[in-house]
Each structure stands twice: as C-alpha cells, then as structure tokens.
Amino acid sequence: MENFKQLCYDNKVILAPMVRINTLPMRLLALDYGADIVYTEELIDHRLIKCSRHVNDTLQSIDFIDKSNATVVFRTCSREKLHVVLQIGTSDPERAAKAAQVVEQDVAGIDINMGCPKDFSLKGGMGAALLSCPDKACTILSAVVSAVSIPVTCKIRVLPDINDTIELCKKLATTGIAAIAVHGRTVKERPNHPNRNHFIKAISEALDIPVIAKLLLIRYTNVLCLSRYVLTNNNVCFSGGSKEIETFEDITKFKNITGCSSVMIARTAEKNCSIFKRDGKLELGTIIRDYLHHAVDYDNVAPNTKYCIQNMLRNIQETEQGRHFLESTSLQQIWFV
Numbered sequence: 001m002e003n004f005k006q007l008c009y010d011n012k013v014i015l016a017p018m019v020r021i022n023t024l025p026m027r028l029l030a031l032d033y034g035a036d037i038v039y040t041e042e043l044i045d046h047r048l049i050k051c052s053r054h055v056n057d058t059l060q061s062i063d064f065i066d067k068s069n070a071t072v073v074f075r076t077c078s079r080e081k082l083h084v085v086l087q088i089g090t091s092d093p094e095r096a097a098k099a100a101q102v103v104e105q106d107v108a109g110i111d112i113n114m115g116c117p118k119d120f121s122l123k124g125g126m127g128a129a130l131l132s133c134p135d136k137a138c139t140i141l142s143a144v145v146s147a148v149s150i151p152v153t154c155k156i157r158v159l160p161d162i163n164d165t166i167e168l169c170k171k172l173a174t175t176g177i178a179a180i181a182v183h184g185r186t187v188k189e190r191p192n193h194p195n196r197n198h199f200i201k202a203i204s205e206a207l208d209i210p211v212i213a214k215l216l217l218i219r220y221t222n223v224l225c226l227s228r229y230v231l232t233n234n235n236v237c238f239s240g241g242s243k244e245i246e247t248f249e250d251i252t253k254f255k256n257i258t259g260c261s262s263v264m265i266a267r268t269a270e271k272n273c274s275i276f277k278r279d280g281k282l283e284l285g286t287i288i289r290d291y292l293h294h295a296v297d298y299d300n301v302a303p304n305t306k307y308c309i310q311n312m313l314r315n316i317q318e319t320e321q322g323r324h325f326l327e328s329t330s331l332q333q334i335w336f337v
C-alpha cells in the first residue's frame, strides 16, 4: 500500500520503456530532468527468474545477476526506487509472477509488455501476440497482481478497430491492474504512421465508472484496497506522440487531445532527455555530459553507453542545433568528458 501511494499514475510525465536505452543512467537522467516515472527496458521473464539479488556496496546499487554467465541483467539504486517500473516480456503467467517477485522489493511497479511487434516477441507469444489472446493476457496480469504487492500495469498497442480496443482495455482492467499505457498505433503500423490519438481519447472516456464498478465488485472486499485499483481515465497513459512532442508544453496539449492525464515519451526523450524539464530543453553537450556522469558512477557497460550516445547524436543530425554540435565536437571528445 505504501508503494502505491508513492506511485500514482495521475498526471504524470513518464519515460516510456525503450530496449537498450533505458538502463540505469538514462532513467536517472530522466528523473534529474523532471520525469515522474521511469520504465526500464523490457526484460524477458526467463532471464529475470535466473537472477539473484546482490547489494553492490561499491556502486551503492542493487544488481540482479544471471548466475549462469555472471551478467548484470538489471541494475537499480535507491534514488529511483519509488519511480521505477520494470517491464517484463512474458507469455506465461507463472513465469511472469516469479519474475515480478524477483525484483518486487526494489521497484515501484511492474509492467507487462503487450505491444512489442518484433518477431522475437511474436514468435514467443509475448508482446503484441498477447493482444490476440486476451484471456491469456488477463491470466498473466491476474497472476502478477496476485503475486506482488506493488502496482501492476500493462502497455498495449491499439487494435485496428476502436470498439475492439475499448473492449480489450475493459477486459484487461478487470484483472486489478493500476493503469494501462496505450500506444496509439496498431501492430502493423510503423513509427512514421500517425498516432491514433482519437482511439486513446475514446479509451480514456470509456474506462470510467463501469470499469470502476466492475473492479470494485469483482476483486476486493477490503475498503483500503478498493481505491488502489480503481481504473479511470486518470490511469490511462498516452504513448506514441514523440513526432508531435517537441517541447514540454506539447505534453499538455496531448493530454488535452487524448483526455489522458499521463503521457509517456520514448523517442523524443531518446534524442533529448531534457524534454522532461519544465523550464526548457538543454544543449546536447550538457545532456551527454550528465548522462556520462551516471554511466560512470554506475559502471554502465561501455557498448550500452556508446549506443545511447550514438542514438542521441544520430537523432539530432537533422536539426540545426545538432549539425552545429556535431561540427564543433567530435565523438572522441565527448567520450572523454
């Protein structure tokens, strides 16, 4: 209950899950700049359940280490404990529940990925594959909700039909999840397709009293628990707006368009994490330096650090500021800041 009070999904600006980008340094950077909640990259249940928890006194971190090859699968620290949501890739209720239990004491929430369109996920029955198996999706969510005492959420993509999407959301909402994040593109749509903001608006309007009533009736008898799982439009997070979100003010605009009180940002944050700053974005050089401080402090693996910085650089090449930055600074210089 204590954790839930801390992790509320109402009116939040959120760093959306991004594979290889959202390791600890990026999550801390987003928090520095003003994000309220930060998602991890998707971590597959098979890997998490093989992990053991280690308190790393040198780095002041908590490490989840895969014993079979001594790899750090997930590193976190006390600073993010009340803000970090760990996203699990799964196709199995039992494994999902076990994976959630492995990290439960060190994170603020658990999210189940139901939107990944990649072959790897679809072939394994994970990610967007769950959108076409709603019963299985619900079984997974219910298993995780029962297994842990922190909030559980899921992140979906919209279905081609608006009413089917609303029905799916209502069904998922009966499992006791605390929020749904909706990416307004279908599985087949690519990032350059327009985001279906009107779908998200319809969902946020539909997920109101009936869903609350259903949840209250079906799942809980204890009054203290009731308010914990009420799912209204305040608990629908908007995702998919990066093409149209360039400034912090744009976030408010999208809240209004979609009727969601929370907004998740992926690609805009990937290229300029200071999008979360209320008082305006920072120069890329400052962002990279701030990022590197966290990467060094937490001994982030070099290939991952390099990948994130290369993405920031690649993504700004087309902007005036980016061209100027690249002309005046070499990657070599940045690397040794």
Ligand SMILES: Cc1cc2nc3c(=O)[nH]c(=O)nc-3n(C[C@H](O)[C@H](O)[C@H](O)COP(=O)(O)O)c2cc1C
Pocket (backbone or CB within 6 Å): 016, 017, 018, 019, 021, 041, 042, 087, 113, 114, 115, 116, 155, 183, 239, 240, 241, 242, 243, 264, 265, 266, 267, 268, 270
């Ligand atoms: C590099 C990258 C990695 C991503 N990885 C994940 C992931 O692990 N889990 C997930 O649910 N979505 C993932 N996504 C999707 C984003 O979370 C988000 O829903 C999508 O990019 C649309 O939001 P945007 O317009 O703000 O970019 C990823 C997106 C990008 C660009």
